[in-house]
Amino acid sequence: MKVVVCVKQVPDTEAEIKWDVEKGVLKRDSMDPITNPFDEFAVEEALLTREKYDCEIYAISMGPERAQEVLRNALALGVNGVYHILDPQLSGSDTFGTAYALAKAIMKIGDVDIVFMGRQSTDGNTGVVPGEVAAILGYTPLTYVSKIREIDFQGKRIVVERAIEGGFEVVEAKLPAVVSVIKGINEPRLPNLMGIRRAAKMEIPKWTCDDLGLDKDKVGLSASSTRVVEISVPPPKAQGEILKGDLDEVAEQLASRLLDLKIIK
Amino acid sequence: MGDVWVYIEHREGSTSPLSFELLGIGKKLAQERGGKVCALVIGESVDQIAKEAIEYGAEKVYALTGGVFKNFRSDVYTKAACQLIEKYGPDIILFRSTTQGTDLSSGIAGKLNVGICADAISVYHENNVLKMVRAAFGGRFNVTVVNERATPKLITVRPKAFEMPEKKDGQKGEIISESVGVSDSDSMMKVVDFVKSAVTVNLVEADIIVSGGRGLGKPEGFNLLREFADLIGAALGASRAAVDSGWIPYEHQVGQTGKTVKPKLYIACGISGAIQHLAGMRTSDCIVAINKDPDAPIFKIATFGIVGDLYQVIPKLIEKFKAKLGK
Known part of the structure; x- marks a missing residue:
């Protein structure tokens, strides 16, 4: 009984965003890297699953050298093992290339029942990687999961609640599955000092493209079918207006202005 | 082709x-x-x-x-x-x-x-x-x-x-x-049930959203916002700060770790305008900001702003809209 949790390192947008206005690019190097907030819920759900069903947890991350910090954090939380997918050839992979590399790592771990992921990253924000990983592996795609009701590892069955527009649906599905989770599914715990100390000393195994047997035509910048051609600062909104006057006057102005827009009926 | x-x-x-x-x-x-x-x-x-x-x-x-x-x-x-x-x-x-x-x-x-x-x-x-x-x-x-x-x-x-x-x-x-x-x-899956949300309006589809943040100061603040929202036919949104304080459920959250919305009118009440919140709503057509702090970043992207205590401004707005809408 094995579960995998995918974690991504993202720039910490809680901290001040630093960007190079001249060049119009984000100074990623100057920002503190953190675990993608949605992935924290995925790690916690994996830990809760192990507490209930006694499975093993492997955390994987694809990213540059310092992405190992998010794996170290997962180790501090007590996952059984981690693998860092690290290869310069992977740099610039689009969502398909990323999903393909993750899928191959999951296959290499082998006999995986559930892959936990966050619903999306807070930097790329595409939300398509979980669905792509599931499609590549032929696993059941269970996205936007807000609650796991039941897992039957022996019977290869899972029941989840998925938060979709207008409500939630209850889905009964076969394992193996990719389960992408939303905020609020749990309360992620923090690593304790002992965990942090233990993790600090641990070796983080690295997997390259060759280790994973990746088809190099499918990964990296040159393989990506999507390509960024321009980064621009969006045109500023027309200078807004701070309404002036006493309480009654500003409320009167705002109400009239908004009614003029003919949106409120 | x-x-x-x-x-x-x-x-x-x-x-x-x-x-x-x-x-x-x-x-x-x-x-x-x-x-x-x-x-x-x-x-x-x-x-x-x-x-x-x-x-x-x-x-x-x-x-x-x-x-x-x-x-x-x-x-x-x-x-x-x-x-x-x-x-x-x-x-x-x-x-x-x-x-x-x-x-x-x-x-x-x-x-x-x-x-x-x-x-x-x-x-x-x-x-x-x-x-x-x-x-x-x-x-x-x-x-x-x-x-x-x-x-x-x-x-x-x-x-x-x-x-x-x-x-x-x-x-x-x-x-x-x-x-x-x-x-x-x-198929490897079966949908066994659908439970409709208690939230009557779907935030993503809504034309008007009234949203509350840390500036509400207490969970009861959302009662006031809800009254205002109902009056003008708006859905109720919230910032992460309000959700994380437990004042309102997550399904109301707008922003980077919540929903991305693009209503015709977005009214931000007591929301300072952290980048995480702006990420979820800055493409709204018309943005109204109501905040005590004149330096709050939300004013930079607002179409109309009112600097003031929302507990005074919103009741006054409710009164004005009631009169104008004949409700």
Whole structure:
């Protein structure tokens, strides 16, 4: 009984965003890297699953050298093992290339029942990687999961609640599955000092493209079918207006202005 | 070829006008490419949806029906869509960046090994090259993406990013009924229940949103906002600070770790405007900010701002709107 949790390192947008206005690019190097907030819920759900069903947890991350910090954090939380997918050839992979590399790592771990992921990253924000990983592996795609009701590892069955527009649906599905989770599914715990100390000393195994047997035509910048051609600062909104006057006057102005827009009926 | 397909989403056969919203931009793109705009409809029985798609401008409808498609299930919908894509070879497929649109497009991308441009806020041709614009890094940057090599080009589009197409009676369109070799045994999942949310208005679809943040100071503040929202027909949103304080459930959260919304009118009450919040709402058409702090960043993106205590401003606004709306 094995579960995998995918974690991504993202720039910490809680901290001040630093960007190079001249060049119009984000100074990623100057920002503190953190675990993608949605992935924290995925790690916690994996830990809760192990507490209930006694499975093993492997955390994987694809990213540059310092992405190992998010794996170290997962180790501090007590996952059984981690693998860092690290290869310069992977740099610039689009969502398909990323999903393909993750899928191959999951296959290499082998006999995986559930892959936990966050619903999306807070930097790329595409939300398509979980669905792509599931499609590549032929696993059941269970996205936007807000609650796991039941897992039957022996019977290869899972029941989840998925938060979709207008409500939630209850889905009964076969394992193996990719389960992408939303905020609020749990309360992620923090690593304790002992965990942090233990993790600090641990070796983080690295997997390259060759280790994973990746088809190099499918990964990296040159393989990506999507390509960024321009980064621009969006045109500023027309200078807004701070309404002036006493309480009654500003409320009167705002109400009239908004009614003029003919949106409120 | 140059055909542009638009995936029409529905839940067990029920649609909203927004299900058809991408037929407008789809038609424009198809004309520019010398192709047709086609609706892709998958469901248990889709006659009504196909008919409506034509009224909204679809020149062709690929209709896939069968009991296996009663509920949206990503795996069987993906399998079926891939068979049709292989048969007809569309150039572009547009999806809404909702849960359903994201699920289906990512399934297709994984199966067909093609890239996706996700959550586009603009799509256009420039010198015959299709360009897509996404909001990145909390909307502070617009990133323009091309997807030259992939066929089909999969694009998910932020809801309400484009004008609704006009619905007209008597438009002509061809319905192509297709059957594909997909059965229940192809699915690894079963939808056993749907529980409608207690939140009556869907934030993503709402035209007006009244949102509250840390400045409310207490959970009861949302009672006041709810009264205001009900009066003007708005959905109720919240900042992360308010959700994390336990004042209101997560499904109301707007922002980077919540929902991305694009209403016609967004009224931010007691929200300072942290980048995480702006990421979820800055593309709203009209933004109103009500905040005590004149230096709050929310004022920088607001169309109208009121510097003041929301506990005085909102009741006054309620009074004004009641009088003006005759309620």
